[in-house]
Amino acid sequence: MFFAALQIHQSFGMEEMHFGIFVYMAILFAFRDQWVIITAAVVIAVHHLLFMWLQQQNMGVYLLPEEYNTLSVVMIHAAYVIVEAIVLVVLSRQALMEAKVSQALFDATxxxxxxxxxxxxxxxxTDVNADVIHSFNxxxxxxxxxIKTLNQAASDxxxxxxxxxxxxxxxxAGMEQKLKEVERIAAATEEMSYNLAGLHKLAAAVELVVNSQHKQP
Incomplete structure (x- = not known):
């Protein structure tokens, strides 16, 4: 803003040079800081009022051509500066919030x-008081x-x-034990059958001997 004031003074108050104020305020938007814009608007407002009075007192400084160096013209300039400042403040707040959200999402991911x-x-x-961050969290x-529920289910x-x-x-193991018991029973049964067959043969032999003795005179 001081550079804009210097340009206006060096051009002897040329009205076209006042457009530089709006250009510089737009450049300040890059800071995304509302206080930078507000400070610039206040500085240029003080400059206009002070230099208007100094020029009217023939102090060798210039703000506007002599025929336009009046309070009404300065107020018109101030109105445009205020409107632009309000718009830039709103946009800078939004831009700053978007930057904070982007940085928070980047850091989180x-x-x-x-x-x-x-x-x-x-x-x-990081909570930056934004709906996007709340939804993300x-x-x-x-x-x-x-994931905890799935892990617990997998563990169970x-x-x-x-x-x-x-x-x-x-x-x-129980079935194997039962099978072994069945095998032992089968083996014992088979052995018993074998023994019974032997006894049967022995009994038949004894009976044959007894019968043969009875037949002798």
């Missing part, structure tokens, strides 16, 4: 990925809850699988 490549869902974006919280399923495997092994 960068923090989500650990060095080993795993995802840390316990991270959250809610999604992360929902994902974290879902693993335990149940281990229990079923243990029960299956126990059942198989």
């Amino acid at each position: 960068d923090a989500l990925v650990e060095q080993d490549g795993s995802i840390a869902l316990n991270k959250r974006a 809610k999604v992360l919280a929902s994902l974290q809850t879902t 399923l693993h335990v149940q699988s281990d229990n079923l495997s243990a029960d299956g092994k126990s059942l198989a």
Whole structure:
């Protein structure tokens, strides 16, 4: 703004040079700081009022051509500056918020990925009082809850699988034991049958001997 005032003075108050004020205020928008714009508007307002009075007192400074160096003309200039300042303040606030949101999302997504490549869902974006950030954090919280539920279900399923495997092994061992008992019973039965057959043969032989003795005179 001081540079704009210098240009106006060096051009002896040429009205066209006043457009530089609007150009410089637009450039200040790049700072995305409302106070920079407000300060610039206040500085140029003080400059206009002060230089108008100094020029009217023939102090060797210039603001406007002599025929236009009046309070009414200065107020018209001030009105345009105020309107532009209001618009730039609104836009700068929006731009600053968008920048904060973008930075918060960038930092959050960068923090989500650990060095080993795993995802840390316990991270959250910095709250900058924006709906987008609130929604983003809610999604992360929902994902974290879902993953915890799935992990718990997988753990329970693993335990149940281990229990079923243990029960299956126990059942198989019991069946194997029963099979061995059946085999022993079968072997004992077969041996008993063999012994009975031997006894039957022995009894037949004894009977044959006895009969033969009875037949002798």
